[in-house]
Amino acid sequence: MQLIKSFIDICENRNIKEAPEFQKSLVSLINSPADREKIETICAFDVSYDKQSRTNYTSVIVMGYHDHQVIESKSVIREATFPYIPGLLAFREGPSIIEAYLKLRIKPDILLFDGQGYAHPRRMGIATMIGILLDKPSIGCAKTCLIGEWENPKNIRGAATPLIHKEEQIGNVLRTRIGVIPVFVSIGNRIDLQNATEIVLNCCTTFRLPEPIREAHRLANEIRNKRTGR
DNA sequence: GCGACAG
């Protein structure tokens, strides 16, 4: 698609000035959820770096939504072109994530991201942006807050409080198990917050983070250590 | 101008 081309262009040219404008131009492209889409497979990505943060190790894994068994996984190793700037994470990790995704033979039903989706200053975090570029349903699940105000949810698995920014609910703060710090869930593309929150919770069986993200994170570190040496 | 600030 032309959008992906424009996106890659901004990333490779480190066009930090245009990046926020590109994000704004995509907000109107966030799609509504389709009617009752059944989820059978879920996909997640993660990226690890080495010491100088220049080489980028990206992983993508697809697992059964119900049994959490890995069905397929791919990886990409390349140099990061864009720096890490809060609010512009997608421009740093997006290119390799898209490349890894395109390697998949299986087309997953939904994408899960280690980062924000709609809970973003311009409502265009990495989950929303990549979801739009790949035209797939997507969810943002971040370990820490980027923007917004929230109350601490009760110490019970499944407890959630609204994440608010400028009078608008942009996400949910979700306790995925007793005794852990909550995660920040927001819509990506083609999904509603209620559904996104339920899906994230369903993926958290025994740990704080969703199984797909844990597996992607494990694989991203594995391919780096395997190529770096322990 | 100052402080906050996903990964």
Next chain:
DNA sequence: ATCTTGTCGC
């Protein structure tokens, strides 16, 4: 994200 072993707590 990364630098890093042992250590505190349930």
